[in-house]
Every structure is written in structure tokens, then in C-alpha cells.
Amino acid sequence: MNKKQHPRIRELKFTLSRIFRNPSAIIGFSLLFVFVTVAVLAPYIAPPKYAHNPYLMPHKGYSQTPKPPSSKNIFGTTSGQYDIFYGAVWGTRTAFKIGMFVIGVALIIGVCLGIISGYYGGIIDEIIMRVVDIIFAVPLLVLTMAIVVAFGRGLDKVMIALALVKWRDYVRVMRSSILTLRELDYVQAARVMGVSNFTIMRKHILPNGIYPVLVMASMDIGSMVIVAAFMSFIGLGAPKGYADWGQMVALARNYIVGPVDDPLKYWHAIAIPGACIVLFVLAWNLIGDALRDAFDPKQRRR
Amino acid sequence: MTTYIIRRFLFLAFVLFGVSVLIFSILMTFSPERRAMAYVKSPQQVKDLPIIVKQLGLDDPFHIQYFRWIRQVSSGNWGYSFVAAMPVWDAFWYYFPITLELNLYTIPIIIIFGIWLGTVSGIHRDTWVDHSTRIFAIIGWSLPTFLFALIILMFFYGYFNVFPPGIIDDGFNVWIRENPDQFKRYTYLYTLDGLLNGRPDITLDAISRLVMPVFTQVVVVVAILLRVMRSSMIEEISKDNAITALAKGADHHTIYFKHARKNALIPVVTVAGWLAAYSMEGSIAIEYIFNRQGIGWWLANAAISLDLPVLMGICLFFGLVYVIINLILDILYAYIDPRIRLN
Numbered sequence: 001m002n003k004k005q006h007p008r009i010r011e012l013k014f015t016l017s018r019i020f021r022n023p024s025a026i027i028g029f030s031l032l033f034v035f036v037t038v039a040v041l042a043p044y045i046a047p048p049k050y051a052h053n054p055y056l057m058p059h060k061g062y063s064q065t066p067k068p069p070s071s072k073n074i075f076g077t078t079s080g081q082y083d084i085f086y087g088a089v090w091g092t093r094t095a096f097k098i099g100m101f102v103i104g105v106a107l108i109i110g111v112c113l114g115i116i117s118g119y120y121g122g123i124i125d126e127i128i129m130r131v132v133d134i135i136f137a138v139p140l141l142v143l144t145m146a147i148v149v150a151f152g153r154g155l156d157k158v159m160i161a162l163a164l165v166k167w168r169d170y171v172r173v174m175r176s177s178i179l180t181l182r183e184l185d186y187v188q189a190a191r192v193m194g195v196s197n198f199t200i201m202r203k204h205i206l207p208n209g210i211y212p213v214l215v216m217a218s219m220d221i222g223s224m225v226i227v228a229a230f231m232s233f234i235g236l237g238a239p240k241g242y243a244d245w246g247q248m249v250a251l252a253r254n255y256i257v258g259p260v261d262d263p264l265k266y267w268h269a270i271a272i273p274g275a276c277i278v279l280f281v282l283a284w285n286l287i288g289d290a291l292r293d294a295f296d297p298k299q300r301r302r
Numbered sequence: 303m304t305t306y307i308i309r310r311f312l313f314l315a316f317v318l319f320g321v322s323v324l325i326f327s328i329l330m331t332f333s334p335e336r337r338a339m340a341y342v343k344s345p346q347q348v349k350d351l352p353i354i355v356k357q358l359g360l361d362d363p364f365h366i367q368y369f370r371w372i373r374q375v376s377s378g379n380w381g382y383s384f385v386a387a388m389p390v391w392d393a394f395w396y397y398f399p400i401t402l403e404l405n406l407y408t409i410p411i412i413i414i415f416g417i418w419l420g421t422v423s424g425i426h427r428d429t430w431v432d433h434s435t436r437i438f439a440i441i442g443w444s445l446p447t448f449l450f451a452l453i454i455l456m457f458f459y460g461y462f463n464v465f466p467p468g469i470i471d472d473g474f475n476v477w478i479r480e481n482p483d484q485f486k487r488y489t490y491l492y493t494l495d496g497l498l499n500g501r502p503d504i505t506l507d508a509i510s511r512l513v514m515p516v517f518t519q520v521v522v523v524v525a526i527l528l529r530v531m532r533s534s535m536i537e538e539i540s541k542d543n544a545i546t547a548l549a550k551g552a553d554h555h556t557i558y559f560k561h562a563r564k565n566a567l568i569p570v571v572t573v574a575g576w577l578a579a580y581s582m583e584g585s586i587a588i589e590y591i592f593n594r595q596g597i598g599w600w601l602a603n604a605a606i607s608l609d610l611p612v613l614m615g616i617c618l619f620f621g622l623v624y625v626i627i628n629l630i631l632d633i634l635y636a637y638i639d640p641r642i643r644l645n
Contacts, residue, residue, distance in 0.1 A: 024440075130316070130320070131320075133313075133316075133317055133320070134317055134320030134321055134323075134324055135324070136624075137317050137318075137320070137321050137620075137621040137624045137625060138321060138324070138325075138617050138620050138621055138624070139579045139582055139583045139620055139624075140583065141583045141586060142583070142586075142601065142616060142617055142620050143617065145601065145602075145605045145613065146325070146328050146605075146613045146614070146617055147328060148605070149605050149608055149610070149613055150328045150329075150331045150332065151331075222444060226446040229446055229448075229449075230446060230447075230448050230587055233448055234590060234602050234605070234606060235606050236605055236606065249448075249449060249452065253452070256452055256455055256456040256460060257455075257456065257459065257460035258460070263460040263461045263463075264456065264457075264460065264461055267456065270449075270452055270453065270456065271453075274449045274452075274453065277446055277449060278444055278445060278446070278449070281444040281446070282440065282441070282444040285440055285443055285444050286440065289440065
């Protein structure tokens with residue numbers, strides 16, 4: 001191995017080689033690659049019909065009964081004649097928006113508070129952690145529902161509410177990894193040398209303590225999409241006709257049981273958006289699983 | 303040990319207080335008129351909203367209103383639920399047994415199944431057993447509860463026409479309501495009451511409607527327990543005491559189940575609290591889709607129709623459940639692991 005490389009780069013290369021030895025990582029990243037491509041190329045794969053809001057699914061007619069796949073609608077249509085293919089494609093963008101926004105905001109809040117809490121300790125730590133304890137006492141879904149009801153319905157409100165609840169997880173994980181790092185010799189040495197608290201936190205503690213949080217966050221992107229989909233499903237999230245997988249499942253809800261002679265007639269209306277959610281979540285979970293193995297110091301070098 | 307338990311009790315009180323402040327702050331983001339709706343007992347009273355606001359002092363400062371609210375809540379006045387068409391307190395006891403029944407069947411299955419699968423895949427690490435439980439866990443973890451419930455319903459009820467949704471057959475329901483003297487509601491759990499009243503047909507019907515919800519819940523929730531049990535089992539097996547025993551020639555069964563498993567269960571106790579929370583959360587989607595009128599169904603419908611007192615009440619209830627479960631777990635944990643008790 002090239003000795004001249006910066007140790008951090010070398011370490012990163014080693015980690016990457018470990019990650020890609022894991023079959024679940026390969027499946028996960030391939031799935032994610034497909035989703036990213038679909039999201040980026042959405043305007044070309046499914047040209048929007050309404051220029052002002054591409055997230056509105058086009059629909060021909062208002063018939064409540066879903067139609068099976070045909071040459072015109074290759075995935076068929078769901079209740080209200082919304083095109084499932086269009087919804088599936090643009091729903092990918094919605095899913096990325098939800099996952100990235102919620103986890104991004106929650107990570108920023110959680111990591112900052114976790115570092116402050118773990119590094120300074122004392123009364124600041126006490127206050128932050130007790131607030132976290134309180135927020136932890138109410139399950140995520142229940143608290144999110146309460147906040148969404150208070151803010152009003154809508155996908156953006158669901159995203160804000162989730163971010164406002166989700167940060168609690170990262171504070172705890174970040175803090176516990178800081179508590180062990182804080183006592184290590186190189187941090188003490190930096191402090192003795194007179195390095196400012198901010199620099200120590202940014203340069204010495206954050207890069208080493210963030211891995212457990214990142215592993216958790218990669219898995220949470222999927223679970224946030226699930227929660228948002230459920231909120232849309234019960235009607236608190238995306239409005240009717242919005243390209244959101246959860247909302248599409250909700251549209252098909254009354255058609256899970258088809259006519260007597262063909263009970264699975266409308267399977268596509270649920271199965272296609274449902275498969276999108278499951279595969280999206282699966283991709284992130286596989287990636288998270290592989291990252292956890294790759295970053296786990298106990299398993300790392302053997 | 304006593305000081306430890308006292309400390310936990312103080313913590314319990316603190317968290318409950320915090321949750322009530324948090325929930326009240328969310329409630330206070332509404333206009334006074336909107337909140338006055340919570341005190342309206344009948345649809346006819348709606349036009350008197352401004353008077354109600356004045357009477358109840360809903361435009362007072364935060365702390366005054368908070369303490370007034372706490373006094374009301376502790377005396378049992380939780381407001382009126384439009385969804386249930388009765389006071390929140392009464393409605394709660396009406397819906398609660400349904401959720402309790404679901405979780406009474408689900409949680410033991412999850413615990414037994416999760417610990418068993420986790421132990422097996424920990425012992426047979428990196429074999430096909432381990433790989434298949436791993437795939438099972440990742441799939442269960444990636445399945446949204448509501449979607450899985452819908453698909454299960456589509457196949458079993460739609461295609462095979464077995465395991466109908468709901469809580470109990472409509473005919474039975476009407477009969478039970480009309481004959482309270484012949485069918486006494488001892489526990490309010492249909493499966494038990496059916497047996498206690500000598501009506502196994504009612505029990506059977508209730509069980510057939512529980513099969514799908516319980517199955518859905520188990521598949522989705524068991525993954526967490528399985529993975530924690532597996533990794534903690536692996537850790538215990540590779541510890542010195544287990545290796546020594548192995549070197550002395552003790553048989554594998556003794557090592558795995560006597561030495562390793564006991565210690566491996568300690569970290570599992572810590573996730574049991576999470577498990578209960580996940581189970582409760584899962585109940586919301588399951589009850590909503592299988593049309594079981596329990597706490598979760600009530601909450602989802604209250605959220606849709608902006609039934610505020612219900613949301614607040616259920617948040618407080620979940621806070622209470624969380625705190626009590628954690629108290630039990632802490633005591634259990636201290637009992638299992640003497641290091642905690644002595645610290």
C-alpha cells in the first residue's frame with residue numbers, strides 16, 4: 001500500500017474495500033444506484049404533464065376503478081385513473097426528498113447537541129439529555145402525528161415533524177461515542193497544547209465519533225420513508241394525486257379485494273407502489289448493515 | 303437497591319412532567335377557539351365558542367393554563383372525543399382492551415421467537431441458518447407494517463377468504479350487546495370472555511380475526527430482537543469462560559444454553575423497552591388496516607379528524623407506558639446484573 005497517502009485516505013480505502021466485499025452492500029448500492037438514476041432522470045423517463053408542479057400525477061378521467069397495465073399506462077392506473085408509472089418515477093424523488101431532509105436536519109441537530117453535551121458535560125449535558133429523555137418517552141409515530149396535527153396537514157409538515165422528533169436518537173449515540181473519545185490521549189494532548197474547544201471538536205472528535213451515527217442514519221432514511229408513507233396513507237401527508245408512494249397505496253386501499261370472480265384483479269395498484277417503498281427501504285437497510293460491519297472495530301481487522 | 307429504585311421513581315415523575323409540558327406546548331399552538339372545541343360536550347354547543355374561551359380562560363398565560371389542565375387531567379377530565387362520541391377517559395377504557403389483547407398475543411410470540419432464532423443463528427454463525435435469519439430480519443425490517451398488513455389482507459381475506467378483518471363477527475357483537483346477562487364481560491378480551499362464558503365459538507371467531515394482525519406484527523417487530531440476541535450470543539460464545547469450558551470438554555449444549563445464553567440475555571432486556579414501543583407503534587397501522595377499534599385505530603382517526611383531546615391523552619398514555627416499562631426493565635436489569643445495583 002502506498003505509504004505516502006494521508007492516513008485518513010488510506011483508512012477510507014480500506015473501509016471501502018471492506019464494504020464492497022460484502023454481498024449485501026453490493027445489492028444495496030446497486031438498488032440505490034437505480035433509484036438515484038430514476039430520480040435524476042425523472043423528467044425524461046416520465047415527462048411531466050403539468051409544468052407548474054411535476055409532482056402532480058396526470059390522470060385521464062375520474063373513474064374510481066383501477067385499470068390493469070396496458071400499452072398506454074404500462075403499470076396500469078390506480079383509483080382516480082392516476083398513472084402508476086408516473087407516480088412510481090416521481091415518487092422516487094419524493095422519497096429521496098423525505099429521507100434526505102428528515103435525516104439531514106435530524107443529523108445536524110443531533111450531532112451538534114451530542115457533541116456539546118458529551119464534550120462539555122456538567123449542567124449543559126444534564127439539560128440536553130433530560131430533554132432527550134422526555135422526547136424519547138413518546139413513540140416517534142405518535143409524537144409526529146401530534147405535531148403534524150398541530151402544524152396542519154401536508155408532506156412538508158410531516159417532514160418537519162419527523163425531523164423535530166428524530167434528532168433525539170442521534171444525540172444519545174453521538175454523546176456516548178464522544179464520552180469515550182474525550183478521555184483519549186490525543187484529545188487531552190490537543191487540549192494541553194491550547195487548541196480551542198471548537199477546533200478539537202471539529203477536527204479531532206467529530207471525524208472519529210461520527211461513524212456509529214452515520215450507520216444509524218443510513219438505516220433511518222428507509223424507516224423515515226416508511227413513516228412518511230404511513231402518514232400519507234392515513235391522509236395526513238401528501239395530498240391526493242401527489243406522486244408519493246404512500247399516497248398511491250392509499251388510493252388503492254379500497255381495491256385490495258377485487259370482484260368475486262377475480263379477487264386479485266387490482267393487485268398492481270398496491271403491489272407496484274408497495275414494491276417501490278420496500279425496495280427503497282431495503283436498499284438503505286442493506287447499506288446500513290454493510291456499513292455497520294465495516295465500521296465495527298471488533299470485526300474490522302481480523 | 304432501595305436508593306436505586308427511589309432514583310428511578312424520581313426520574314419517572316420527571317419524565318412524566320416533561321411529557322405533559324411537551325404535549326401541552328403542542329396543544330398551545332392552536333388558537334383558543336380551536337382548543338375550546340375540546341370542551342364542547344355536544345354539537346349544539348359549538349356556537350358558544352367565544353363564551354367557552356372566556357369561561358375557561360383559554361387566553362390566559364401558559365403556566366396558568368398548564369396547571370389548570372393538569373388539575374383537570376388528574377381528576378379524570380380529559381376532554382371530549384368527537385371520533386368516539388364520548389369523553390376521552392371513557393373512550394380510552396373502551397378501546398384499550400382491544401389493543402391490549404393484540405399485544406398480549408404478540409409480545410410473548412415475539413420474545414420467544416426472537417430469542418430462539420437469535421440463539422440459533424448466533425450458534426450457527428455464517429451457516430445457511432444464520433444467512434436465512436439475516437435475510438428474514440432485513441426483509442422484516444424493510445416492510446412497512448401498513449403495507450404488509452394490506453398484502454396479507456389481500457391474499458388471505460381476498461383470495462382464500464379466511465381470517466376476516468375486524469374484532470368479532472357482527473352477529474356475535476349484536477348478540478353480546480343485547481344479552482349482557484348471558485355474556486358477562488369479565489376481562490373485555492373477547493378470546494378470554496368467550497371461554498369464561500362457555501362460548502368457545504366466540505373465542506374461535508375472535509382468534510381467527512387475531513391471526514393476521516398478530517402474524518403481521520411478529521414478522522415486522524421480531525427482527526430487532528433477533529439481531530440483538532444473535533450478536534450478543536456470538537459475543538458470549540467467544541468469551542474466555544465459554545472457550546475454557548469448551549477446552550475442558552464440556553458438551554456444546556451445556557456451554558451454549560447454560561453459560562452463554564444467560565449472559566447473552568442481558569443486552570436483550572435493554573431492547574425490550576424499544577420492543578414495547580415498536581409494538582405499540584405497530585398497533586396503530588395494524589388496527590387501522592384490520593379495522594380493529596383499539597387505541598391505535600382511535601389515534602389514527604383522531605389525527606385525521608383533528609380530535610385534539612384524544613391526541614393529547616394518547617401521548618400522555620404512551621409516555622406513562624414507556625416510563626413504567628422502563629422502570630420495570632431498570633429493576634429487572636439491576637436484578638440480573640449486580641454491577642448496576644452496586645454502582
